Amino acid sequence: xxxxxxxxxxxxxxxxxxxxxxxxxxxxxxxxxxxxxxxxxxxxxxxxxxxxxxxxxxxxxxxxxxxxxxxxxxxxxxxxxxxxxxxxxxxxxxxxxxxxxxxxxxxxxxxxxx
Amino acid sequence: xxxxxxxxxxxxxxxxxxxxxxxxxxxxxxxxxxxxxxxxxxxxxxxxxxxxxxxxxxxxxxxxxxxxxxxxxxxxxxxxxxxxxxxxxxxxxxxxxxxxxxxxxxxxxx
Numbered sequence: 001x002x003x004x005x006x007x008x009x010x011x012x013x014x015x016x017x018x019x020x021x022x023x024x025x026x027x028x029x030x031x032x033x034x035x036x037x038x039x040x041x042x043x044x045x046x047x048x049x050x051x052x053x054x055x056x057x058x059x060x061x062x063x064x065x066x067x068x069x070x071x072x073x074x075x076x077x078x079x080x081x082x083x084x085x086x087x088x089x090x091x092x093x094x095x096x097x098x099x100x101x102x103x104x105x106x107x108x109x110x111x112x113x114x
Numbered sequence: 115x116x117x118x119x120x121x122x123x124x125x126x127x128x129x130x131x132x133x134x135x136x137x138x139x140x141x142x143x144x145x146x147x148x149x150x151x152x153x154x155x156x157x158x159x160x161x162x163x164x165x166x167x168x169x170x171x172x173x174x175x176x177x178x179x180x181x182x183x184x185x186x187x188x189x190x191x192x193x194x195x196x197x198x199x200x201x202x203x204x205x206x207x208x209x210x211x212x213x214x215x216x217x218x219x220x221x222x223x224x
Binding site for chain 1: 120123148155156157158159160163203211212214215216217
């Protein structure tokens with residue numbers, strides 16, 4: 001089992017460029033999440049999905065978009081990259097509904113906007 | 115209302131000592147309190163978790179103490195080892211949302 005796989009691991013973008021961060025999981029989890037982690041700030045939820053075709057905003061959704069066409073994949077898109085989006089991005093998944101379901105995280109994508 | 119306050123930001127403990135990290139929350143609707151451990155270059159991984167109807171949970175060297183009336187909970191790491199050096203996040207959750215604390219960077223001196 002690969003768990004949650006994120007690609008790429010590192011990326012440098014210029015201001016105004018766009019890109020898609022890929023996330024796929026092989027655990028057949030319904031719930032998937034995107035977080036950003038900034039130094040000393042913990043993890044902030046960007047978007048989440050409770051199943052294929054269903055997505056919803058988290059705490060910091062501005063500047064990002066997501067889609068969930070399959071159970072396995074949950075890509076995150078940056079349309080117009082800004083320096084404030086320099087961060088480490090983590091994708092996570094969990095089984096079923098309920099707070100007690102642990103979230104399984106990928107190893108992150110380190111993104112720099114210059 | 116949605117914040118989880120975590121302290122200290124960083125902690126240095128001698129090998130064999132006890133590491134203690136504290137968290138406080140405000141929203142009484144939270145019903146699950148996990149702790150995540152993160153090593154450099156890796157994503158967070160669930161370490162241990164507790165529900166508010168339990169005052170303490172122990173798994174090996176890791177113990178969560180929970181004080182519902184004070185809306186506080188803490189992680190104790192007994193006999194701390196260099197391999198425990200990592201960043202620890204407390205969290206509070208309800209439904210499918212989790213609010214994370216800002217993290218504590220723990221360093222265990224050999």
